[in-house]
Amino acid sequence: xxxxxxxxxxxxxxxxxxxxxxxxxxxxxxxxxxxxxxxxxxxxxxxxxxxxxxxxxxxxxxxxxxxxxxxxxxxxxxxxxxxxxxxxxxxxxxxxxxxxxxxxxxxxxxxxxxxxxxxxxxxxxxxxxxxxxxxxxxxxxxxxxxxxxxxxxxxxxxxxxxxxxxxxxxxxxxxxxxxxxxxxxxxxxxxxxxxxxxxxxxxxxxxxxxxxxxxxxxxxxxxxxxxxxxxxxxxxxxxxxxxxxxxxxxxxxxxxxxxxxxxxxxxxxxxxxx
Amino acid sequence: xxxxxxxxxxxxxxxxxxxxxxxxxxxxxxxxxxxxxxxxxxxxxxxxxxxxxxxxxxxxxxxxxxxxxxxxxxxxxxxxxxxxxxxxxxxxxxxxxxxxxxxxxxxxxxxxxxxxxxxxxxxxxxxxxxxxxxxxxxxxxxxxxxxxxxxxxxxxxxxxxxxxxxxxxxxxxxxxxxxxxxxxxxxxxxxxxxxxxxxxxxxxxxxxxxxxxxxxxxxxxxxxxxxxxxxxxxxxxxxxxxxxxxxxxxxxxxxxxxxxxxxxxxxxxxxxxx
Numbered sequence: 086x087x088x089x090x091x092x093x094x095x096x097x098x099x100x101x102x103x104x105x106x107x108x109x110x111x112x113x114x115x116x117x118x119x120x121x122x123x124x125x126x127x128x129x130x131x132x133x134x135x136x137x138x139x140x141x142x143x144x145x146x147x148x149x150x151x152x153x154x155x156x157x158x159x160x161x162x163x164x165x166x167x168x169x170x171x172x173x174x175x176x177x178x179x180x181x182x183x184x185x186x187x188x189x190x191x192x193x194x195x196x197x198x199x200x201x202x203x204x205x206x207x208x209x210x211x212x213x214x215x216x217x218x219x220x221x222x223x224x225x226x227x228x229x230x231x232x233x234x235x236x237x238x239x240x241x242x243x244x245x246x247x248x249x250x251x252x253x254x255x256x257x258x259x260x261x262x263x264x265x266x267x268x269x270x271x272x273x274x275x276x277x278x279x280x281x282x283x284x285x286x287x288x289x290x291x292x293x294x295x296x297x298x299x300x301x302x303x304x305x306x307x308x309x310x311x312x313x314x315x316x317x318x319x320x321x322x323x324x325x326x327x328x329x330x331x332x333x334x335x336x337x338x339x340x341x342x343x344x345x346x347x348x349x350x351x352x353x354x355x356x357x358x359x
Numbered sequence: 360x361x362x363x364x365x366x367x368x369x370x371x372x373x374x375x376x377x378x379x380x381x382x383x384x385x386x387x388x389x390x391x392x393x394x395x396x397x398x399x400x401x402x403x404x405x406x407x408x409x410x411x412x413x414x415x416x417x418x419x420x421x422x423x424x425x426x427x428x429x430x431x432x433x434x435x436x437x438x439x440x441x442x443x444x445x446x447x448x449x450x451x452x453x454x455x456x457x458x459x460x461x462x463x464x465x466x467x468x469x470x471x472x473x474x475x476x477x478x479x480x481x482x483x484x485x486x487x488x489x490x491x492x493x494x495x496x497x498x499x500x501x502x503x504x505x506x507x508x509x510x511x512x513x514x515x516x517x518x519x520x521x522x523x524x525x526x527x528x529x530x531x532x533x534x535x536x537x538x539x540x541x542x543x544x545x546x547x548x549x550x551x552x553x554x555x556x557x558x559x560x561x562x563x564x565x566x567x568x569x570x571x572x573x574x575x576x577x578x579x580x581x582x583x584x585x586x587x588x589x590x591x592x593x594x595x596x597x598x599x600x601x602x603x604x605x606x607x608x609x610x611x612x613x614x615x616x617x618x619x620x621x622x623x624x625x626x627x628x629x630x631x632x633x
Contacts, residue, residue: 173442246454
């Protein structure tokens, strides 16, 4: 660690990267993405869900799936499907692939090492079932730091636990931002949302309409203009929360641009700033 | 660490415990077993497969299962089933349950942290498919030691990797003995096989016919008398291999006797000695 001009100890840079379901569903894209992930020289964490694979498995097993506001209603049988697909199949395939690329990855659910604790979502209007909301002190910074400092890169699946023996299906975007916020006490954290679009778009049909920078102020403006695509709003709300709570930068970009956004080249994706 | 009478540094005691499929299939037995596991004060590692759950899932998905000599022929679809059930569902349920019992467990496949590397079994008479045999230097002693020394208890599922991106279904008994042997360089290791019988039985129908001690010599005798139940022979061969390679003791016992065998009370189960 070096001392900055102000005399304070510079913190190491940590990249927290969420990968979207469409990338996971495309083996060639995933392979390229993992190659780029392996090459990142900063400390790094990967977060993934499972998307279509879980839905397909549930279908084959005859377990009906219900989505509300893009969130999966998780009954006991669906929880098993998500644990199998997210924490088992996809997580271990990603980890094995990273190991082959000389990236020493470790696959984790929130239960492992008590890494992320959550609470079952309270029923207000909708009963989401076995869905977890991460507790404010739910991220085990000490444990995750031990891994990072041992040059091991955690790969988190979208499963957490409540500390009382219950696994909980947990939104991967939220896991990424909770990790980023909690770890910003020890690291200079950049949070990156990688998906199948080139960033936040002015026109959702036009991949060339990327908005390069969004500030808290311009976000309000864009919202009032109705420019922001509805599915993007929870992601952006999450992102601005993260910035308010210590994360140094948030990027939203195409998965193929991972190298450029983590290097901060600044000409790809959307950068969110305070 | 204390110095022994001979002046050498005493090694810490490590319990490597393999739990059988019949215990996993019985929620009440499993719960009791995990409570006892949590209470062990030595360093400890748990190893599990998945047994019937994988077979049932394969059946529901219409994936035909073929067993040869008690080993599962693992085609690509079956490998996915085992990764989902062993490394996903069962592993994470066990870890969440241990966390609730204040045991800081971490679920691992061999790919995680490059913990266990194996090679795809060569086809001689039978093509076992995606089945791994553990390499002689396949166990990552340094990584596993870091976890143990941080008071984290690894829980291994029966999935390893070949270092080239391929997951491999791997016999859980063999994982347990490979871990025990490799870790005996740093620890005084006791290897414990826990299952639904009270030990190695003279009469497989009579749970009171436990053979308390088997030596290498008496094993030969028992084999020639045809006393040893066929399904037990690979387990015993494995066990004597482990003893030959540095493991200090091997116990074969009922899962309900975990506390007594790890405390070395000596009046339950079968003890194998050189």
